[in-house]
Amino acid sequence: MDFRNKKSIYILLAGSTEISLIPGISAAGASPGATLMTPVLDSEIIYSGKCLSMDVIPMTDNGIPTPAIITRACNVLSNVKVLIVDSGFYKSPEIPFFYTGLGPAKNPVMETALPRFNEALDFGSYLGDLIDGLYDNIILAESIPGGTTTAYIVLNALGYNYMTSSSMRQNPMEMKRDLMERSFKRVYRNEPMDAVKEYGDYMMAMAIGMSRSVKKSDLIYAGGTQMITVQLLDYLINKKKRLVYSTKYVYNDAMNLINSISLNFEYSSPDFSGIKGLEYYENGFVKEGTGFGAAFALASIYGTENVYKSIINVYNSFLRF
Numbered sequence: 001m002d003f004r005n006k007k008s009i010y011i012l013l014a015g016s017t018e019i020s021l022i023p024g025i026s027a028a029g030a031s032p033g034a035t036l037m038t039p040v041l042d043s044e045i046i047y048s049g050k051c052l053s054m055d056v057i058p059m060t061d062n063g064i065p066t067p068a069i070i071t072r073a074c075n076v077l078s079n080v081k082v083l084i085v086d087s088g089f090y091k092s093p094e095i096p097f098f099y100t101g102l103g104p105a106k107n108p109v110m111e112t113a114l115p116r117f118n119e120a121l122d123f124g125s126y127l128g129d130l131i132d133g134l135y136d137n138i139i140l141a142e143s144i145p146g147g148t149t150t151a152y153i154v155l156n157a158l159g160y161n162y163m164t165s166s167s168m169r170q171n172p173m174e175m176k177r178d179l180m181e182r183s184f185k186r187v188y189r190n191e192p193m194d195a196v197k198e199y200g201d202y203m204m205a206m207a208i209g210m211s212r213s214v215k216k217s218d219l220i221y222a223g224g225t226q227m228i229t230v231q232l233l234d235y236l237i238n239k240k241k242r243l244v245y246s247t248k249y250v251y252n253d254a255m256n257l258i259n260s261i262s263l264n265f266e267y268s269s270p271d272f273s274g275i276k277g278l279e280y281y282e283n284g285f286v287k288e289g290t291g292f293g294a295a296f297a298l299a300s301i302y303g304t305e306n307v308y309k310s311i312i313n314v315y316n317s318f319l320r321f
Contacts, residue, residue: 001220001224001245001297002245003137003297003298004301005048006136006137007135007136007137008078008080008081008135008136008137008138008139008298009080009081009082009083009104009131009134009135009137009138009139009156010046010071010075010080010081010082010083010141010222010291010295011082011083011084011085011138011139011140011141012042012043012046012082012083012084012085012142012143012290012291013085013087013142013143013144013202013203013206013207014039014040014042014043014084014086014087014089014093014140014143014144014203015039015086015087015088015089015102015104015105015143015144015146015201015202015203016035016036016039016084016088016089016090016104016105016106016144016145016146016195017088017105017106017107017113017144017145017146017150017201018104018106018107018146018147019031019105019108019146019149019150019179019201020032020036020146020182021035021036021107021146022107022146022175022179022225024172024175025146025149025172025175025176025179026144026146026149028066028143028145028289029062035145035146036090036091036104037054037090037091037226038055038066038143039088039089039090039093039143039144039145040053040069040089040090040091040093041053041054041056041058041066041068041087041093042066042068042143042290043059043093043095043097043143043290044093044094044095045058045066045068045069045072046068046071046072046075046082046084047082047095047096047097047289049072049076049085049093049095049258049314049317051318052093052094052095053091053093053094054243056276057318058308059096059153059277059318060319063276063277063279063280064277064280064281064285064286065277065315065318066217066289066290067288067289067290067292068143068289068290068292069311069314069315069318070270070278070290070292070295070296070311070314071131071141071179071290071291071292071295072314073299073307073310073311073313073314073315074292074295074296074298074299074307074310075295075299075311076310076314077299077302077307078295078298078299078301080139080298081135083097083098083131084097084098085098085100085127085206086099086100086101086102086121086242087100087106087142087144087201087202087203087206088102088103088104088144088201088203089102089103090103090104094200094263097099098127098138100119100120100122100123100202100249102116102119102123102202103116103293105150105185105200105202105247106215106270107281108150108179108183108186108200109179109182109183109186110186111186112187112197112198112199112231113150113197113198113200113201113225114196114198114200114201114202114205116202117193117197117205120202120205120206120209121205121206121208121212122209122212123206123209123211124205124208124209124210124212124213125209125210125212125213126145126209126213127206127209127210127213127214127234128191128209128210128211128212128214129155129213129218130297131214131217132213132214132215132217133215133216133217134217135217136218137216137217137218137220138210138214138217138218138219138220139208139220139222139245139291139294139295139298140207140219140220140221140227140291141222141223141290141291141294141295142203142207142222142223142226142227142290142291143289143290144201144202144203144226146225147201147203148176148224148226149176149179149197149224150200150204150226151200151204151225151226151228151269152169152176152180152181152228153176153183153199153200154195154196154200154204154229154233154263155197155229155232155261155281156180157184157188157189157190157195157198157199158190158192158195158232159190160232160260160261162254162256162260162261170227181249182242182316183198183199186318192233192236193237196208196233203226203230204229204230204233206233207221208230208233208234208237208238211238211240211242212238218243219240219242220243220244220245220294221240221242221243221244221245221246221263221317222244222245222246222291222293222294222295223246223288223289223291223293224246224247224250224254224287224293225250225254225257226291227244227246228244228254228257228258228261228262228265231244231262231263231264232261232262232263233309235263241263241264242263242264243264243265243266244264244265244266245260245266245267245268245270245293245294245297246265246266246267246288246293246294247267247270247281247287247288247292247293247296248267248269248270249271249281249284249286249287249288250267250288250293251265251267253284253287267293268293268294268296268300270293270296270307273311273314275308275311275312275315277315278311278315
């Protein structure tokens, strides 16, 4: 994908699922309860460069930063337009954003995950119609803690027996399988729309709705196995063949899944070796998130040395608080 001489907009579909409250499922927060605030803080970082809703440093105790820091730094360098979209917020961020009021997705083990599925589709379709043709590229990213688990359940409902990636260094595969089996025991649905409604998250529904309306612009799914799942759903439901843009970390971790079901996949290859905090990414602690792979590729137009400088500056700005 060549981003040069193209007008792009970065859109973050951010929200929560009750799946992330299950201990051991997601590392996208200091605790299971804290994962509900991660999409809120990611949104604030990417839009404003600050955590506004909570006085926290957006990284783990040992200094592993949220991918939102990378995305923020890359977007600043690219000077790309940014739009934050409520795709199931637990709490509204303290920045301008596209409001839906959908609320977090439910735990599919207990009940239908997306009781407002049709509304989410309509919101996505409306937003897609508003921006279609205004930009060459619509870069669609996500911040959904627990989203690799919802993606795993949806994929398996459709008959694709592949393990998705994880925000954790050690993928909690047995936990994911157990949640899938318990969800299917409650109700089993294998049609794409039904599977998203019963087991998915609102990011999936919003993205499918957006793609339905986007005909003039190139819509690019920026992310890992969650977005590969959306790409597949989009093809099955809308008959659209969109590009997924990700990172080398996702490619190396989920090569079988990518080669088997992804219709169109590209990735950037950042190297954070020797950069405090970010060097953990090289060891598999973080693989994607907030579309930083695509954001990195877009910013690289301005020189990779400048990209790393921007990332280090944004990272250090949080250490001073």
